[in-house]
Amino acid sequence: MMEEVVSVEGLVKRYGDVTAVNGISFRVARGEVFGLLGPNGAGKTTTVECIEGLRVPDAGRIEVLGETPSPTNYRLKAKLGIQLQETAYLGLLTVEELLFTFAQLYPRHRDIQELVELVALTEKRKSCVKNLSGGQRQRLAVALALVNDPELLILDEPTAGLDPQARRALWDLILSLKAEGKTVLLTTHYMEEAEYLCDRVAIMDHGRIIALGPPAELVREHLRETALELELQADLEEGALEGLPGVRRIVREESGNLVLYSDDTVSTFRALAELVAAGRLPLRDLIWRRPSLEDVYLLLTGRRIRE
Amino acid sequence: MRAYLTLFSAMTKQFVRDRMALFWMLAFPVLFVLLFGFVFGGENEVRFRLGVVAPEGDPVAAGLLSGLEQIPAMEIFRGTREEELAALEDGDRDGVLILPEGMVSSLSRGEQAEVELYYDAAKGNTAQILVSVVDRFLVEAERARTGRPRAFVLVKKPIQAQEFRAIDYMLPGVVAMALLQLGLFGVAGTLLQMRERKILRRFWAAPVPRSIFIGAQVSQRVTIALLQAGIITLVGHFVFGVPILGSKAAVAGVVLLGALTFVSLGYLIASLARTVESGNALLQVVNFPMMFLSGIFWPVEWMPGVLKPVIYALPLTYLGDALRQTMVGAAPLFPLRVDLAVLSAWLVLCGLLSVKFFKWE
Numbered sequence: 001m002m003e004e005v006v007s008v009e010g011l012v013k014r015y016g017d018v019t020a021v022n023g024i025s026f027r028v029a030r031g032e033v034f035g036l037l038g039p040n041g042a043g044k045t046t047t048v049e050c051i052e053g054l055r056v057p058d059a060g061r062i063e064v065l066g067e068t069p070s071p072t073n074y075r076l077k078a079k080l081g082i083q084l085q086e087t088a089y090l091g092l093l094t095v096e097e098l099l100f101t102f103a104q105l106y107p108r109h110r111d112i113q114e115l116v117e118l119v120a121l122t123e124k125r126k127s128c129v130k131n132l133s134g135g136q137r138q139r140l141a142v143a144l145a146l147v148n149d150p151e152l153l154i155l156d157e158p159t160a161g162l163d164p165q166a167r168r169a170l171w172d173l174i175l176s177l178k179a180e181g182k183t184v185l186l187t188t189h190y191m192e193e194a195e196y197l198c199d200r201v202a203i204m205d206h207g208r209i210i211a212l213g214p215p216a217e218l219v220r221e222h223l224r225e226t227a228l229e230l231e232l233q234a235d236l237e238e239g240a241l242e243g244l245p246g247v248r249r250i251v252r253e254e255s256g257n258l259v260l261y262s263d264d265t266v267s268t269f270r271a272l273a274e275l276v277a278a279g280r281l282p283l284r285d286l287i288w289r290r291p292s293l294e295d296v297y298l299l300l301t302g303r304r305i306r307e
Numbered sequence: 308m309r310a311y312l313t314l315f316s317a318m319t320k321q322f323v324r325d326r327m328a329l330f331w332m333l334a335f336p337v338l339f340v341l342l343f344g345f346v347f348g349g350e351n352e353v354r355f356r357l358g359v360v361a362p363e364g365d366p367v368a369a370g371l372l373s374g375l376e377q378i379p380a381m382e383i384f385r386g387t388r389e390e391e392l393a394a395l396e397d398g399d400r401d402g403v404l405i406l407p408e409g410m411v412s413s414l415s416r417g418e419q420a421e422v423e424l425y426y427d428a429a430k431g432n433t434a435q436i437l438v439s440v441v442d443r444f445l446v447e448a449e450r451a452r453t454g455r456p457r458a459f460v461l462v463k464k465p466i467q468a469q470e471f472r473a474i475d476y477m478l479p480g481v482v483a484m485a486l487l488q489l490g491l492f493g494v495a496g497t498l499l500q501m502r503e504r505k506i507l508r509r510f511w512a513a514p515v516p517r518s519i520f521i522g523a524q525v526s527q528r529v530t531i532a533l534l535q536a537g538i539i540t541l542v543g544h545f546v547f548g549v550p551i552l553g554s555k556a557a558v559a560g561v562v563l564l565g566a567l568t569f570v571s572l573g574y575l576i577a578s579l580a581r582t583v584e585s586g587n588a589l590l591q592v593v594n595f596p597m598m599f600l601s602g603i604f605w606p607v608e609w610m611p612g613v614l615k616p617v618i619y620a621l622p623l624t625y626l627g628d629a630l631r632q633t634m635v636g637a638a639p640l641f642p643l644r645v646d647l648a649v650l651s652a653w654l655v656l657c658g659l660l661s662v663k664f665f666k667w668e
Contacts, residue, residue: 038427052512054508054511054512071511072516074514074516075514076517077512077514078514080512082509083510084505084508084509084512087504087505087506087508087509088504088505088506089506089508089509090317090318090320090321090506092320092324093317093321097317098317100313101313101314101316101317102513103309104309104310104312105314105510105514105515106513106514107514128324144509235619238559295335
């Protein structure tokens with residue numbers, strides 16, 4: 001592995017009787033986009049807030065850019081770019097004024113005009129913060145995180161509540177930052193976001209990491225099966241398809257479609273083709289689907305992530 | 308220093324662009340002074356609107372009338388009996404004086420002339436004063452006719468150089484009120500909101516010690532307080548002629564101490580409340596007794612004795628007293644050094660408790 005920017009060892013954080021983070025360990029390498037993935041309440045935000053030095057862990061060791069985070073480690077805070085989940089700002093300041101205010105709190109800062117252009121808020125730079133739309137506010141939050149030209153960017157649910165277009169724009173922004181060589185640690189509960197952006201993800205559930213690795217590898221590791229979704233012209237018993245080569249499981253979806261999980265796609269295909277040729281399978285359409293992180297999460301936790 | 312100045316300037320912008328805050332902190336106290344000043348009067352004297360019904364061409368009646376017109380407190384209206392009595396019924400006159408026909412002839416025959424005074428008995432004090440003023444005027448008029456000298460002469464010796472008016476008492480009270488409101492709503496209210504909306508948290512993610520943030524906020528609010536006190540005092544002085552007897556430095560010093568005390572009280576309230584809702588409830592619980600029991604609008608002597616322990620526990624009682632002493636030279640409730648000591652004690656106490664209990668999230 002390359003140079004480590006973040007290293008977390010056995011992190012534990014409790015709030016009263018509730019253990020929000022229960023002994024997790026992971027590392028983030030320089031230049032990668034690392035995602036903490038999981039449903040609400042999984043412990044993602046607590047984890048990043050410990051890394052940011054906003055919370056003090058109950059146990060474990062954290063090292064960020066060679067420093068130990070703490071509420072008063074200002075030298076480390078100066079090197080971090082932080083976007084907090086759902087935060088607000090002095091709403092009567094303009095976009096430029098707010099960026100300028102935060103810029104002055106750091107030892108060095110990026111050019112404000114350039115930053116405003118980077119997050120596409122040029123037209124809004126003289127507008128009061130409170131008059132911004134949700135997407136604009138989120139982009140402003142990212143701009144504020146970038147104001148000190150940080151080595152490590154920590155984004156907590158950067159695209160929460162955004163419409164698809166705004167989300168896509170923010171993804172492109174994050175990827176362009178990665179191209180600049182920034183290290184990005186982000187949390188999300190959107191699986192497709194993690195698959196699109198992250199070099200590696202850690203899937204969290206109930207304060208633990210239940211899977212860690214590049215998204216594609218996680219899928220390959222946990223789900224070797226391919227999903228074959230059959231749309232039928234007439235009803236058909238699942239039993240008719242059991243025992244076909246490669247088929248591990250058959251699931252009937254609410255739409256009436258049958259989904260075959262196969263660990264030998266080619267053999268299953270051939271068998272299906274023979275059935276169709278013999279007129280014993282009233283097939284209208286067939287969809288071949290690669291399993292996603294969502295399927296991995298479902299497999300590992302038995303729950304859908306967005307409940 | 309750069310961080311401090313930036314935060315100071317950002318908070319100032321946020322404050323002056325908040326129209327509600329501006330209204331409550333600056334316009335409201337000034338309106339209060341103006342309203343109070345105009346209602347309870349710059350000139351502290353009573354004026355009577357007296358309707359006079361007098362027969363034409365009677366030299367005695369004409370003499371009385373011109374005498375009445377020379378009394379400064381009297382505003383004389385003339386009309387028929389019916390008109391003037393109707394005006395009295397409508398509340399447009401405080402009294403109606405009716406001079407009878409033929410006073411010259413009846414007086415020359417040595418008979419009494421009956422002069423009727425109608426007044427609204429429901430008006431209490433005003434009516435009584437009017438009756439005695441008119442009665443005394445007639446006695447004087449009679450003495451002038453007979454040419455008898457006065458046996459007793461009243462020499463008026465007011466002991467106060469300057470007459471002390473309600474507005475003079477009130478003005479330092481409004482300054483005290485403004486400082487209270489700034490501490491409660493301008494500091495505690497703002498902090499509670501900034502905490503609930505996680506604005507504080509975002510500042511805390513930046514490499515700035517909390518002390519700088521607090522320092523910027525306290526000094527920014529204290530600056531507003533000095534500005535407030537200055538504006539209110541100037542309005543009182545130039546519009547209503549409230550005399551500013553104390554030195555500007557002494558007044559500014561008391562305002563500064565008062566502002567710091569109530570800013571620290573604001574921090575304490577923000578420390579004790581967990582949410583904006585509970586905080587607002589707590590603010591009102593603190594605000595109401597302070598506004599009405601601390602003698603900033605009327606003397607504490609007017610309030611029932613059972614409330615004395617509460618009254619003497621409130622810091623605003625001492626701030627109001629200290630301001631009245633230094634600004635308009637009012638009779639002190641406590642020696643100035645006691646006022647200052649109690650305010651300082653409150654400042655230190657609230658400050659220490661805030662340091663202990665204040666939560667950033």
